[in-house]
Amino acid sequence: MTKPYNIGMIGYGFMGRAHSNAYANVSHFFDLEYKPVLKAVCARDKDKAQAFAKQWGYESIETDWKKLLARKDIDAVDICTPNNLHKEIAIAAAEAGKAILCEKPLAMDAKEGEEMCRAVEKAKVPNIVWYNYRRVPAVTFAKQLIDSGKLGKIFHYRANFLQDWTISADLPQGGAGLWRLDAAAAGSGVTGDLLAHCIDTAIWLNGGIANVTAMTETFIKERKHTLTGKVEKVGIDDACAFLCRFDNGSLGLFESTRYARGHKALYTFEINGEKASIKWDLHDLHRLQWFDHRTEGPLRGWSSVHVTDGEHPYMGKWWVPGLAIGYESSFVHQVADFLTGLAQGQPVSPTFRDALETQKICDAVLSSARSGAWTDVG
Amino acid sequence: MTKPYNIGMIGYGFMGRAHSNAYANVSHFFDLEYKPVLKAVCARDKDKAQAFAKQWGYESIETDWKKLLARKDIDAVDICTPNNLHKEIAIAAAEAGKAILCEKPLAMDAKEGEEMCRAVEKAKVPNIVWYNYRRVPAVTFAKQLIDSGKLGKIFHYRANFLQDWTISADLPQGGAGLWRLDAAAAGSGVTGDLLAHCIDTAIWLNGGIANVTAMTETFIKERKHTLTGKVEKVGIDDACAFLCRFDNGSLGLFESTRYARGHKALYTFEINGEKASIKWDLHDLHRLQWFDHRTEGPLRGWSSVHVTDGEHPYMGKWWVPGLAIGYESSFVHQVADFLTGLAQGQPVSPTFRDALETQKICDAVLSSARSGAWTDVG
Amino acid sequence: MTKPYNIGMIGYGFMGRAHSNAYANVSHFFDLEYKPVLKAVCARDKDKAQAFAKQWGYESIETDWKKLLARKDIDAVDICTPNNLHKEIAIAAAEAGKAILCEKPLAMDAKEGEEMCRAVEKAKVPNIVWYNYRRVPAVTFAKQLIDSGKLGKIFHYRANFLQDWTISADLPQGGAGLWRLDAAAAGSGVTGDLLAHCIDTAIWLNGGIANVTAMTETFIKERKHTLTGKVEKVGIDDACAFLCRFDNGSLGLFESTRYARGHKALYTFEINGEKASIKWDLHDLHRLQWFDHRTEGPLRGWSSVHVTDGEHPYMGKWWVPGLAIGYESSFVHQVADFLTGLAQGQPVSPTFRDALETQKICDAVLSSARSGAWTDVG
């Protein structure tokens, strides 16, 4: 028998949609003990909440997240607000005994993140952070390959996340859709928004980062603020790059920017091991590039593996070989795994505590960019 | 106000799942007057029908398609059976006044298809065939580019659909999942299964085909039959290739096989026009390859357009630039367009009549392969 | 001790340059008993002959090829004239006891080719035809892989040669550089010029072709003739496609055109075997695409092999891994192999007799295009 699992969603933006799609579809593809029920959506603007509820089939709405947390019929809260609200809501949700699925980055900084971790750990509520790229089948497959030892000792890790949507100086900062340009709401720019993804994947695949040296830049120094109507200083980093050393001795190179003309959301990583190497990019997320030194010499080359077979992670649940799934399915997989963990009474990674590690690295990166010095990760 | 639109699904296989997913999701992404309701699924095996109903949320089941057609609470019937049942069900459904969404190919041959066309036209019921690739955004975009005149006069059209899943002689024919290898159930092999897709896209993009010369081959002559348990002659074509002339004077080259080692479901097409050319392939279905002769000489090259922007067909309904959708979304788009046509009282392509044209070309191809002669399309 | 080997070149066009480059460089990279000496170049236009001789270091010139053949100090004649002169020169050269390196296609048709074969066989002179693509390292490597049995039984062979340089109706026919558009000089259009390359490679890699069905088209029916100054009917095929059956039971698909907008000289082939598949294209001639079914399931993919290692054919003679050589090196390799055969007293493929097979297939293709019927290869 499937048991209903009641979701309370806070937020209705891009991520609110992506998560709702995951709750709505997960039980069509995965056999799970729990079945998500779209119980309530919460947004300050009542009309928007109602429109969103209608579109996605939420049974009810709230306009105050505290009321949502007070409801007995909500099992889990999904936090899709701007970053500056994560901490307050998450701590209150933990105190209300709700499971929490929180958008990334976990918090504005590691200090906030630490408080959130303590709250969920004290309350013993299931918790997870939406670093969804771990569950793109090709990325999960990369994890399996690394864990199986097929790459051997790792020498190099490089990742970047390149976009180009903020090149125009006419783009304002702040408000719906643009809060990511507003330091007060976002905390940082590309570091928390994009590099956080790269870092989460990296530490999952390659272990901890010991220290970093970083550089940031804000190419456009002032932008009109949507909320104040005035031209204001831009407080976020438009671009950030850093070098680092992993605990396992490998060297890391990370870069992110919103000024890389021609790239929409090009998240790529490459890992070079003694025996094999791996590459992946989000623009062709259904492929894994694979080089295996054990192949007979003259036949060695980079293979483009179309990760759509039944034996690839998650793919047995979808269509037939050769037919790719999309970006949104990574969220479906995260819900499937989360609900499986729930049934088994097991935490599912990345927990708040796992995500705190990424936060610490982001803090070290931003600190190093200010000081110019190599900086140890907290 | 959205109006419910009650779907009766016949079949529960691969296509039953793909279509159910489309009905379940279309209203989350598209604002439509009609909202599909998964009213009933029909399958001869009661347990399978129930399991499917539970997985996808169908409200009820039937084990006899005639009973499904007799129900007053069904607005539209979706035919996902093997090809040899399409005709009987479709004609009965038309007579029962149901709208029909029929899997491709329309029928076992053009004669059957003609009867089906007459039935739906007489009954004046909405009808459409699931040639879903027309609604992959990159393919729809190709159609827009051609219709806008950007390619100019067309010289060449080439397409192929390459698979490798039947190379093993141990694979049996017939029965669930393998009826596509059984001529009695499928009518033909790759011609109806794969080339039909290529042909549907081709005549949509490039107009009618006048005549063809074809070659077929059955590499493995005998296979065990799942239903009889005996080794029986294989009646389908394992591979088929043909040359043709389009009505517009361009030359066509088509090939399909299930013996192309290394290709899972590689449907590709390329169109060469006087001013520009286009390429697409299903393995990277979110990209369109584009060559524009009007570009400044030394900068001319094939562009890989990542068809994920809001201004690309259908994509404004999904995520943000750079984030790809999957194979299954093409069905969502077809439902969206079908329901839009319903609200407007307009037929939506490919209707049964449109799909009959593909059937005629398939017939001419198979006839030419037998005779060795150039053959006019019916 | 290296022995001088005196070359007499007839012609000074594109191929005259490519061959001269090969003679000039072969001994820098290959250790050979014979070292080519650029003894004489022959052209009707004395100024052009002198300019060419100076540029490439030919020791002398001739303006009458018969005089060249009469010279005692010429060991081998290289025929780089338009196709309609091959036969007469080759037969005379054979009678004069010269070794012959003849540009492809061998002749205007198989009848001429047969006469040429008889002449060189009677005179017992070394002879070879410049189907240079056999000696692109990636193509030679493909041959090795096939011969080693790594592909197993072959099911499919497809090749095309796509160009776009004659789309403009303003391009005249005939005369220097444009004789390929003039049926009187070229014999045929893309069939002899481009498909002949595809066919030569195909029969080398995959064995004989039994029969064909073909289609040709001349998109622009009339062009100004450079020599007469008048608008004249175009006698060549602008495009040609054919289906065929190989002697080994595999199916073939070939296409060539000069109207494929966006392709400069895109010669590609793909071979699908039971165990593995191969793809190659001239635009990236240093790469071989390889799919090996024996790879562990989830890791299977198409590998892009950068054919630049010392263990790859010919590459041990060049630079270091990762550094590609160019188109022109295929000619260097052909000269190296030709001179090696000479030292060993062995014929080197493709001999005139080998090239005659391609001529017969071209004849069958053109005949089928006229008749519309499947046609056996002579």
Place this chain on the structure above:
Amino acid sequence: MTKPYNIGMIGYGFMGRAHSNAYANVSHFFDLEYKPVLKAVCARDKDKAQAFAKQWGYESIETDWKKLLARKDIDAVDICTPNNLHKEIAIAAAEAGKAILCEKPLAMDAKEGEEMCRAVEKAKVPNIVWYNYRRVPAVTFAKQLIDSGKLGKIFHYRANFLQDWTISADLPQGGAGLWRLDAAAAGSGVTGDLLAHCIDTAIWLNGGIANVTAMTETFIKERKHTLTGKVEKVGIDDACAFLCRFDNGSLGLFESTRYARGHKALYTFEINGEKASIKWDLHDLHRLQWFDHRTEGPLRGWSSVHVTDGEHPYMGKWWVPGLAIGYESSFVHQVADFLTGLAQGQPVSPTFRDALETQKICDAVLSSARSGAWTDVG
């Protein structure tokens, strides 16, 4: 009338061959006032010198470079020795009034380089350094595009040079072919060998570099030394990465390693400008990737420009569109440009002075890697 230009080559290794090939071929493709004559090759080992002279057609040999410099019949000296000999030979050559073509990197460090610059400037002898990648047609074309303003303001520059040939711990250091692993002969590891190429291209395309922060690693700490026969400490950097700021405000990211499994000689760069972006890689050196924001929105994509047209830099001298040239041609182009400059009495870039800038950046990189601090370029 062409004038002979007598070359004295010092060294006979990989670069000796690449340069000899350039001298031997340049006049076949370029119309130049000066024609190189392979006058003498110098190597300590007489047999090797003689073998090299025979293979490439050098008229004579020397076993002492001082004797070579003393010869009146030598116009220019080409220095292809290990890095630790560059300075002494170059200064002596300048004093002997010889033109100098020196392998890169210019010197062991900037101090040496400065002395060499002063020597050639005092002697007023033509001088150039073999940073050959500037003259790969696609790279030269990139320079033209940037200089034309097509990219607009530059935001990002990233480059890497990845190899994998030293991963095995069994590989010794020192001696012929392996002097690049020996700090005494090479000065540094990947920094001088590989990053120097990336830096030379970068400052040519994007201007000066202001400051850097760097990280180096030596993965294998000890290797047997070929000359001493003993296991000795490895003094070179196996890997090096650095962040930097260019004078124009753009951010730079550079990485090089010989431990990137799967990459033979993958030199890549990417430049992101406000209006357009460029990518290139050495493994497919005949292609330039180009993204142009001015393209009509939905058609924007990365174009793969096959840099083989007559209107592309240098390509009008070679074959026909679609036919790629190889790595070695970049040296041919450098000789052509050098001889053109000679005829015009103009210095040709990169002169010793130009190459000194790269040396200074390498010094800053190595210094920063030691100190851990951001370091200004000398």
